[in-house]
Amino acid sequence: MRFFHRLCLFLLTLLFLFLTFVISIYAFGWLPESYLTILVGSMYSDYRIGLLFAFFFLLGVWLLQSFITENQQEQTIIQDNDMGEVRIASSAVKGLVRQVVLDQPGIIDVKPSFKLRGEDFKIHLKLSVTEDAHIPTLSTQMEKLVTERLMKMAGLNVDEVMVTVEEVEENKKRSNSTVRVR
Amino acid sequence: MAVSNERSDRLERDERSVGAVRIANEVVGIIAGLAATEIKGVAGMSGGIAGGIAEMLGKKNLSKGVKVEVGEKEAAVDLYVIMDYGVSIPDIAWRVQENVKKAIESMTGLDVVEVNVHVQGVSFHQDEKVENESRVR
Numbered sequence: 001m002r003f004f005h006r007l008c009l010f011l012l013t014l015l016f017l018f019l020t021f022v023i024s025i026y027a028f029g030w031l032p033e034s035y036l037t038i039l040v041g042s043m044y045s046d047y048r049i050g051l052l053f054a055f056f057f058l059l060g061v062w063l064l065q066s067f068i069t070e071n072q073q074e075q076t077i078i079q080d081n082d083m084g085e086v087r088i089a090s091s092a093v094k095g096l097v098r099q100v101v102l103d104q105p106g107i108i109d110v111k112p113s114f115k116l117r118g119e120d121f122k123i124h125l126k127l128s129v130t131e132d133a134h135i136p137t138l139s140t141q142m143e144k145l146v147t148e149r150l151m152k153m154a155g156l157n158v159d160e161v162m163v164t165v166e167e168v169e170e171n172k173k174r175s176n177s178t179v180r181v182r
Numbered sequence: 183m184a185v186s187n188e189r190s191d192r193l194e195r196d197e198r199s200v201g202a203v204r205i206a207n208e209v210v211g212i213i214a215g216l217a218a219t220e221i222k223g224v225a226g227m228s229g230g231i232a233g234g235i236a237e238m239l240g241k242k243n244l245s246k247g248v249k250v251e252v253g254e255k256e257a258a259v260d261l262y263v264i265m266d267y268g269v270s271i272p273d274i275a276w277r278v279q280e281n282v283k284k285a286i287e288s289m290t291g292l293d294v295v296e297v298n299v300h301v302q303g304v305s306f307h308q309d310e311k312v313e314n315e316s317r318v319r
Contacts, residue, residue: 079272083283084259086275088301092265095304099267154301155272 008063015056076116078155088154090114100149101125101142106133108169122160128167139163205290207252211245214259214297217285218248221277223269225305228262247302257286258296264303275299 026036043049076093079086097112109128114121125142129135143161150156215227227247247262259282265271279297286294 079275081276081279083276083279084296084298086272086279086299086301088271089303092301092303095306096267099304099306153269153271155270 005063005066008059012056012060012063076121076156088156093150093154093156096150096153097123097125097146100146101127104138104141104145106130106138109167111166119157120159121156122162123158124162124164126164126166128169129165131168131170133168135165139165204254205252205292207250208245210250210252210257210259210286210290210292211248213285213289214250214261214282215245215248217282218261218263218278221274221281223266223274224278225264225266225307228264228302252292255293256295257290257292258298259286259294260298260300262300262302264305265301267304267306271301275301 022031022036022039025031076088076090077085078088093114094112098110101107101110101112106129107127108130111126113124113126115124116122123146125146127138127142129138142163146161147158150158218224219227229243229246249260249262251258261278261282263278265274278299282297283294286292
């Protein structure tokens with residue numbers, strides 16, 4: 001989910017919380033009966049409130065539409081044969097890259113992102129590694145591994161893999177959690 | 183070539199004698215969905231939000247993740263699939279295309295002009311199953 005989607009969702013959730021709160025306390029009788037009538041009455045013929053709620057309505061429609069059509073977007077063609085096309089969603093490529101990278105020792109987390117311009121395919125990996133990891137070796141390994149695996153598993157030709165180590169964490173949690181059964 | 187001529191002859195004869203046979207999109211969709219999931223390496227079909235809600239409500243959708251366009255003699259299929267982790271996606275997609283084309287053509291007599299495969303996700307469940315089995319013995 002993109003930042004703008006999250007922001008819209010946040011705004012709509014705030015509005016929804018406010019409306020449900022007012023309606024529920026009114027329904028329980030904790031608000032005087034005239035309050036809601038006054039509130040609703042004050043909105044009548046007020047174009048500013050009309051515009052504001054029309055904006056929220058359109059925002060909701062747009063958000064819903066973008067969630068529904070999300071699956072159809074951002075796809076890469078990996079094969080084009082006489083029987084048709086084979087396309088792969090960017091979320092599927094992200095999942096593949098994540099799994100390939102996390103399978104390697106010394107890596108705690110990864111946030112992959114892509115840039116696709118024409119046939120130029122670039123991957124950027126933001127890694128969280130353990131304190132005992134040798135970062136230059138790990139970076140070189142990742143570049144080679146991701147390029148090889150994506151070619152083998154998805155038939156995708158990667159032009160560039162950029163690696164950024166964002167965090168170095170202690171691997172205390174890991175060592176504690178692995179000793180479960182003896 | 184000879185086979186397709188024979189097929190069109192048969193259709194024409196049917197139209198002249200007892201009427202036309204039309205196959206619903208839903209039927210072609212079910213055949214395509216079943217043929218696609220038969221292939222090893224395909225974890226399942228991806229039905230989107232609407233499909234997910236229908237499934238939650240208890241409606242079993244055999245044509246989930248399949249979009250078809252059916253004409254009088256030809257059909258085009260779009261498949262939205264989830265693949266297993268570790269398989270070669272282009273190889274599996276090629277097998278899916280072949281199997282779906284073969285299944286639709288043999289069962290309905292329609293010519294399949296296009297089978298597009300859209301890989302919507304990769305499933306890691308196989309690995310989880312193996313891990314769970316080998317945890318304690």
